[in-house]
Amino acid sequence: xxxxxxxxxxxxxxxxxxxxxxxxxxxxxxxxxxxxxxxxxxxxxxxxxxxxxxxxxxxxxxxxxxxxxxxxxxxxxxxxxxxxxxxxxxxxxxxxxxxxxxxxxxxxxxxxxxxxxxxxxxxxxxxxxxxxxxxxxxxxxxxxxxxxxxxxxxxxxxxxxxxxxxxxxxxxxxxxxxxxxxxxxxxxxxxxxxxxxxxxxxxxxxxxxxxxxxxxxxxxxxxxxxxxxxxxxxxxxxxxxxxxxxxxxxxxxxxxxxxxxxxxxxxxxxxxxxxxxxxxxxxxxxxxxxxxxxxxxxxxxxxxxxxxxxxxxxxxxxxxxxxxxxxxxxxxxxxxxxxxxxxxxxxxxxxxxxxxxxxxxxxxxxxxxxxxxxxxxxxxxxxxxxxxxxxxxxxxxxxxxxxxxxxxxxxxxxxxxxxxxxxxxxxxxxxxxxxxxxxxxxxxxxxxxxxxxxxxxxxxxxxxxxxxxxxxxxxxxxxxxxxxxxxxxxxxxxxxxxxxxxxxxxxxxxxxxxxxxxxxxxxxxxxxxxxxxxxxxxxxxxxxxxxxxxxxxxxxxxxxxxx
Amino acid sequence: xxxxxxxxxxxxxxxxxxxxxxxxxxxxxxxxxxxxxxxxxxxxxxxxxxxxxxxxxxxxxxxxxxxxxxxxxxxxxxxxxxxxxxxxxxxxxxxxxxxxxxxxxxxxxxxxxxxxxxxxxxxxxxxxxxxxxxxxxxxxxxxxxxxxxxxxxxxxxxxxxxxxxxxxxxxxxxxxxxxxxxxxxxxxxxxxxxxxxxxxxxxxxxxxxxxxxxxxxxxxxxxxx
Amino acid sequence: xxxxxxxxxxxxxxxxxxxxxxxxxxxxxxxxxxxxxxxxxxxxxxxxxxxxxxxxxxxxxxxxxxxxxxxxxxxxxxxxxxxxxxxxxxxxxxxxxxxxxxxxxxxxxxxxxxxxx
Ligand SMILES: [Cu+2]
Numbered sequence: 001x002x003x004x005x006x007x008x009x010x011x012x013x014x015x016x017x018x019x020x021x022x023x024x025x026x027x028x029x030x031x032x033x034x035x036x037x038x039x040x041x042x043x044x045x046x047x048x049x050x051x052x053x054x055x056x057x058x059x060x061x062x063x064x065x066x067x068x069x070x071x072x073x074x075x076x077x078x079x080x081x082x083x084x085x086x087x088x089x090x091x092x093x094x095x096x097x098x099x100x101x102x103x104x105x106x107x108x109x110x111x112x113x114x115x116x117x118x119x120x121x122x123x124x125x126x127x128x129x130x131x132x133x134x135x136x137x138x139x140x141x142x143x144x145x146x147x148x149x150x151x152x153x154x155x156x157x158x159x160x161x162x163x164x165x166x167x168x169x170x171x172x173x174x175x176x177x178x179x180x181x182x183x184x185x186x187x188x189x190x191x192x193x194x195x196x197x198x199x200x201x202x203x204x205x206x207x208x209x210x211x212x213x214x215x216x217x218x219x220x221x222x223x224x225x226x227x228x229x230x231x232x233x234x235x236x237x238x239x240x241x242x243x244x245x246x247x248x249x250x251x252x253x254x255x256x257x258x259x260x261x262x263x264x265x266x267x268x269x270x271x272x273x274x275x276x277x278x279x280x281x282x283x284x285x286x287x288x289x290x291x292x293x294x295x296x297x298x299x300x301x302x303x304x305x306x307x308x309x310x311x312x313x314x315x316x317x318x319x320x321x322x323x324x325x326x327x328x329x330x331x332x333x334x335x336x337x338x339x340x341x342x343x344x345x346x347x348x349x350x351x352x353x354x355x356x357x358x359x360x361x362x363x364x365x366x367x368x369x370x371x372x373x374x375x376x377x378x379x380x381x382x383x384x385x386x387x388x389x390x391x392x393x394x395x396x397x398x399x400x401x402x403x404x405x406x407x408x409x410x411x412x413x414x415x416x417x418x419x420x421x422x423x424x425x426x427x428x429x430x431x432x433x434x435x436x437x438x439x440x441x442x443x444x445x446x447x448x449x450x451x452x453x454x455x456x457x458x459x460x461x462x463x464x465x466x467x468x469x470x471x472x473x474x475x476x477x478x479x480x481x482x483x484x485x486x487x488x489x490x491x492x493x494x495x496x497x498x499x500x501x502x503x504x505x506x507x508x509x510x511x512x513x514x515x516x517x518x519x520x521x522x523x524x525x526x527x528x529x530x531x532x533x534x535x536x537x538x539x540x541x542x543x544x545x546x547x548x549x550x551x552x553x554x555x556x557x558x559x560x561x562x563x
Numbered sequence: 564x565x566x567x568x569x570x571x572x573x574x575x576x577x578x579x580x581x582x583x584x585x586x587x588x589x590x591x592x593x594x595x596x597x598x599x600x601x602x603x604x605x606x607x608x609x610x611x612x613x614x615x616x617x618x619x620x621x622x623x624x625x626x627x628x629x630x631x632x633x634x635x636x637x638x639x640x641x642x643x644x645x646x647x648x649x650x651x652x653x654x655x656x657x658x659x660x661x662x663x664x665x666x667x668x669x670x671x672x673x674x675x676x677x678x679x680x681x682x683x684x685x686x687x688x689x690x691x692x693x694x695x696x697x698x699x700x701x702x703x704x705x706x707x708x709x710x711x712x713x714x715x716x717x718x719x720x721x722x723x724x725x726x727x728x729x730x731x732x733x734x735x736x737x738x739x740x741x742x743x744x745x746x747x748x749x750x751x752x753x754x755x756x757x758x759x760x761x762x763x764x765x766x767x768x769x770x771x772x773x774x775x776x777x778x779x780x781x782x783x784x785x786x787x788x
Numbered sequence: 789x790x791x792x793x794x795x796x797x798x799x800x801x802x803x804x805x806x807x808x809x810x811x812x813x814x815x816x817x818x819x820x821x822x823x824x825x826x827x828x829x830x831x832x833x834x835x836x837x838x839x840x841x842x843x844x845x846x847x848x849x850x851x852x853x854x855x856x857x858x859x860x861x862x863x864x865x866x867x868x869x870x871x872x873x874x875x876x877x878x879x880x881x882x883x884x885x886x887x888x889x890x891x892x893x894x895x896x897x898x899x900x901x902x903x904x905x
Contacts (some may be wrong), residue, residue, distance in 0.1 A: 647802060
């Protein structure tokens with residue numbers, strides 16, 4: 001394609017104002033990526049400090065009060081400021097319209113607005129640190145959250161505001177997928193990343209309003225004592241937990257569904273094979289999105305909710321295993337049939353298969369009523385959700401960042417360092433969290449500041465693991481930044497992928513994404529239709545994918561350019 | 564492919580859409596999604612209401628007597644009428660009769676204000692007898708044939724808290740609606756819309772109807788049963 | 789671009805709907821004045837449901853709109869219903885965990901034949 005190499009979305013206007021007021025989904029995506037990374041850095045440093053404190057029983061580096069605050073802020077940052085917006089708002093924003101062959105999301109102004117809402121929410125949350133102490137974890141359970149100091153108000157307000165940002169992003173993406181697909185891009189030709197972001201958006205739109213009203217009621221209860229949640233006023237604290245988890249369980253799928261999408265892309269691309277069971281993988285995302293609304297009570301087995309609802313929630317929780325299993329089996333089948341190239345992103349996909357499977361299986365375990373009574377509020381739970389959140393979402397996010405880095409920045413990172421870092425992440429992660437499964441099953445309660453001496457060995461292993469993990473993450477930060485300065489210039493399609501962002505957009509995309517409207521005539525992973533691709537790829541430099549069999553560009557479209 | 568020449572390109576069409584039709588459909592779908600988020604937001608309050616009602620049905624039935632069904636009924640009619648005028652405004656926008664659009668939107672505004680005025684008298688009437696949400700709940704005095712002290716029973720405070728929170732958040736939506744309708748009326752009078760492009764009028768109408776629908780449920784739940 | 793395809797709801801239909809809505813409001817008030825026993829709540833909710841459906845179908849034009857928007861609304865309503873039902877499944881059966889017999893499983897199993905006798 002005759003792409004104009006000189007003009008791209010980064011250099012067409014370099015002023016600060018053009019960034020702050022941009023309506024370009026690519027720039028908004030990058031700004032999200034920056035903000036999320038900063039919050040991840042802060043939350044990560046807190047995690048390292050928490051692990052360091054737990055190296056020995058008793059006080060190691062901080063007192064119990066600082067410890068309570070650290071794990072609370074770590075959780076609030078990681079859940080609300082990092083994991084929920086991480087993949088959809090950063091990578092989703094950047095690549096959803098590109099994969100759809102669209103010029104932008106359906107509502108670009110709303111997109112920018114939701115970014116600023118997110119920033120505002122994050123700032124409000126962080127200002128809680130200045131106002132006073134927040135402890136008690138990220139769940140704000142009533143009535144404690146209504147009686148503790150005022151700084152909790154900043155956290156709940158911040159969560160409320162960020163919730164609106166999440167709703168607007170989801171709304172924008174749903175409409176974009178429905179209305180902005182390029183000609184020929186039918187539903188059964190959508191890349192699986194699009195399917196997963198679409199399913200995520202459904203959850204964002206349907207679940208998030210409930211956390212909004214929950215925060216409003218919490219606020220009113222604190223100031224007017226309306227007596228909905230506080231037992232001292234005639235309210236019911238378990239009702240608060242229902243409200244909270246009606247959002248917060250589906251929120252887990254806001255975090256993990258996009259990760260599934262990235263893994264599908266990575267496994268399809270690096271196995272050089274059509275993702276087997278495409279329809280099942282695509283629809284299982286939608287199935288998980290809806291099933292995810294029926295299981296929230298599994299967080300409340302020991303809360304005093306009725307036994308009949310515990311039984312129902314427990315049974316429904318098992319069902320989630322089915323669509324998730326469908327995905328994992330199809331990914332493995334894809335690799336079995338394909339010819340795998342072990343590039344860094346693919347290594348993250350393989351790590352994901354290992355760590356997420358452990359997270360998923362341990363999740364089914366704690367969904368079992370009898371077992372959960374013993375494991376509730378122990379390190380087993382901590383290990384389980386870190387295997388899902390970090391072993392799932394963060395690993396997939398790292399894979400996605402490596403995969404799309406050339407498209408976002410136009411630079412290649414150092415492949416050798418990338419592989420070393422990925423392996424270190426794998427070792428560090430498992431060393432940190434696997435001992436926590438063992439501790440938890442032996443009765444080490446979560447959130448405790450102090451512990452019995454027999455747990456010290458496991459805690460030590462976990463802390464050493466956190467150092468390896470931390471070092472690996474800093475290493476990634478290092479070589480990624482270095483690639484911006486002296487990385488090799490990336491070709492437009494370094495991996496020989498078949499989705500539109502690689503085949504039809506320039507190495508650095510044009511401000512309006514495509515010079516010509518792409519017309520799609522085949523599926524996103526139809527490698528069997530494009531044998532020529534395999535010969536083109538290995539050399540790894542220069543412009544590839546000029547002509548891809550089965551994909552043609554229309555004549556330059558006559559849509560008016562903005563002045 | 565739809566292709567416009569730069570001159571034939573309508574002013575309201577944003578660059579990333581192919582056609583006005585696509586832009587209209589996208590906007591309308593976005594609005595419906597937003598309305599669904601509103602429904603789920605209110606669902607939290609309806610759940611609270613149902614839970615406490617199912618725990619204390621007699622208290623709720625007894626407390627509801629203090630709310631005047633005449634006031635609530637008149638407000639129901641007022642909101643329904645405003646829904647009607649908004650529907651008329653959209654109708655006339657489609658027929659390119661912008662004068663009647665403005666008139667209908669203004670009538671809608673009058674109804675919306677009337678609703679709030681009646682709500683104001685209801686609230687102050689309750690406050691005067693110590694019927695407040697939450698801890699300040701302390702009913703006293705006699706009015707309208709009710710001895711308010713009879714209503715000082717356990718969990719009556721919950722009923723009135725839920726009443727004030729639900730109607731309060733609903734009233735907040737009415738106030739937002741007034742702002743939006745006023746702004747849209749201004750834009751209509753500036754000649755920004757025509758039968759070819761009236762998306763904001765239509766979307767505002769959708770929002771206003773939802774506010775009406777919420778009230779359709781609040782009225783029987785709080786005043787009648 | 790013309791919007792020729794957009795359905796224009798006739799004034800006659802709109803008027804018929806608002807009159808029906810007014811009538812239903814009077815009906816629901818009248819019904820609440822009568823003592824219908826346990827039917828009071830269902831009747832009021834049914835009438836409210838009919839009124840809301842009329843507003844949605846005609847005033848909001850969903851009847852003439854494309855199916856996706858109707859699907860969106862339906863999903864939202866189903867989810868709100870799920871929220872309500874699952875919370876009630878707890879709150880209306882609260883305390884059933886304590887409705888257990890004392891003694892170990894073995895003891896209750898030994899007791900069981902004695903009770904049937
Ligand atoms: Cu859960």
